[in-house]
Amino acid sequence: MQQTMKKPQAVSQGDYQAFQQFLIDACGIVLGEGKEYLISSRLGGLMRHYDVPTLSHLLEQLRTGRNPRLKTAVVDAMTTNETYWFRDMPHFRLLQNRILPERLGRPGQRVRIWSAACSSGQEPYNISMIVQDFDKSNPGKGANNVEIVATDISNHVLEQARRGVYFGVAASRGLSPEQCDRYFHRKGDTLEVLPEIRRRVSFRGLNLTRGYELMGRFDVIFCRNVLIYFSNTQKQDILVRMSRILNPGGYLLLGSTESLSGYTDRFEMVSESGGIIYRLKNG
Numbered sequence: 001m002q003q004t005m006k007k008p009q010a011v012s013q014g015d016y017q018a019f020q021q022f023l024i025d026a027c028g029i030v031l032g033e034g035k036e037y038l039i040s041s042r043l044g045g046l047m048r049h050y051d052v053p054t055l056s057h058l059l060e061q062l063r064t065g066r067n068p069r070l071k072t073a074v075v076d077a078m079t080t081n082e083t084y085w086f087r088d089m090p091h092f093r094l095l096q097n098r099i100l101p102e103r104l105g106r107p108g109q110r111v112r113i114w115s116a117a118c119s120s121g122q123e124p125y126n127i128s129m130i131v132q133d134f135d136k137s138n139p140g141k142g143a144n145n146v147e148i149v150a151t152d153i154s155n156h157v158l159e160q161a162r163r164g165v166y167f168g169v170a171a172s173r174g175l176s177p178e179q180c181d182r183y184f185h186r187k188g189d190t191l192e193v194l195p196e197i198r199r200r201v202s203f204r205g206l207n208l209t210r211g212y213e214l215m216g217r218f219d220v221i222f223c224r225n226v227l228i229y230f231s232n233t234q235k236q237d238i239l240v241r242m243s244r245i246l247n248p249g250g251y252l253l254l255g256s257t258e259s260l261s262g263y264t265d266r267f268e269m270v271s272e273s274g275g276i277i278y279r280l281k282n283g
Contacts, residue, residue, distance in 0.1 A: 011036045015055045022062055027075050027153050028209035029229045042077045076156040079229075083119045085174030086126055088224065088256045090275025095220070096130045097273060099251055103219050104134075104142045111142075114218045115150040116208060116242075117226035121161025121201075122174075124150035125193050127222070128200040129183050149215060151206035162203050164193035208238050212245070219247050225255035236263045243267070243280060252278040 016036055023029045031038070039055055050070055052058045062071055086092055103111045115124040127148050135143030152158050166172075171191045172180055184191040206212055208226070221242055227235045242252060243266040252267060254260070260267055260278055267278035 011039055011055050015059060018059050019055060022059065023075075023078060024231075026071065027079060027207055028231075028234050029079060030231050030234075031078070038078070043074065046073050046077050072155060076154045079152075079154050083122050084170075085122050085172070085179075087123070087174065088275070090256075090273050091222075091224070091253050091277065092126060092130050093273045094253075094270075094275050094277055095127065096134050098270075099220055099277075100131065100134045100143070100146075101138070101141075104138075104145070107142070108145070109142055110145045110147070111220070112216065112218045113146065113148045113220040114215070114222065115148060115201075116206075116221060116223040118150035118152050118157075118161060118203070119154075120157045120166075121150065121164065121193075121203070123222060123224070124148050124161070124201045124203075125164065125183075125197055128197045129179075131200060132183075132197060146200060148201045149218075150201055150203045151212075151215075152203075153205065153207050155205060158203050158205060164198050166191045209234060212241070215245070217245050217247050218250060220251045220253070221246060222253045224253060225258070227254065227258055232263075239264045240266070246280045248280065248282060250280045252280070254278070 016039075019039070020031045023031050043055075043058070047053070047058060050061075050067075050073075052061060052070075058070075058074070061067060062074065065071070100111070103109060113127055115127060118124050131143050131146045131148075135141070150161065152161070167190050169189065171189065175183075175191075180186055180191060183194055183197055185194065186192075206215075209230075223238075223242065227238065230238065239252075239260065243264060246252065251270075252260075256275075260269075266281055268281055270277050270279050
């Protein structure tokens, strides 16, 4: 009887390299050296569910393509990352105090914001919360004309994000009690995003290594804490393509430890309110 992955198993170098290549081909993610432990920690339960005893067997099933759901499940498991509310708060202050007043400064102006790699929805809902607050403090400035598009490669996290319901102790991580009351329906340890926050946000599946020009143009792109998973060539390609769908003077927001240096010269850095963002250069 073959052994299932109930305990971490040794992964051969050949199988690990083959799995690294699978991830690159499937979603562009670069799984670095020494990350073999992620095979058991992220895929162990999935492999038991599909009755796949070893990584070698998993690779064979992925190669044959007989079970598309298995491929989707593997990508979901390997691309799901932890997130929390109002991560990198200076970015949200910049959105409220600089970007929204600037972009909504003209009558009838429509503002489109893209939350790339939105995971389970905290980032796009946070953006909508900031828009809601801006609207209350700046009535008549057109905050109702703000559209937020949120994308992720993982179908699993997108389903959770669309529901807008968060459970357990970690559900309120990053939130003050006042924010929990202001933006959510509370029931025990469950938080449900208010309808007026949710209605600004639409969710869709998207692989950042594929074309996304059909989404239209944007004024702001949040692409935070995701480029670290791509190769340098892929990072450059993604950033250049994002610059092409930004409206003139549009903004790109990266993670607090990420930089555009060496990848593109199409942006100028803006440092304000304790945060750094990038503005598309004219021309």
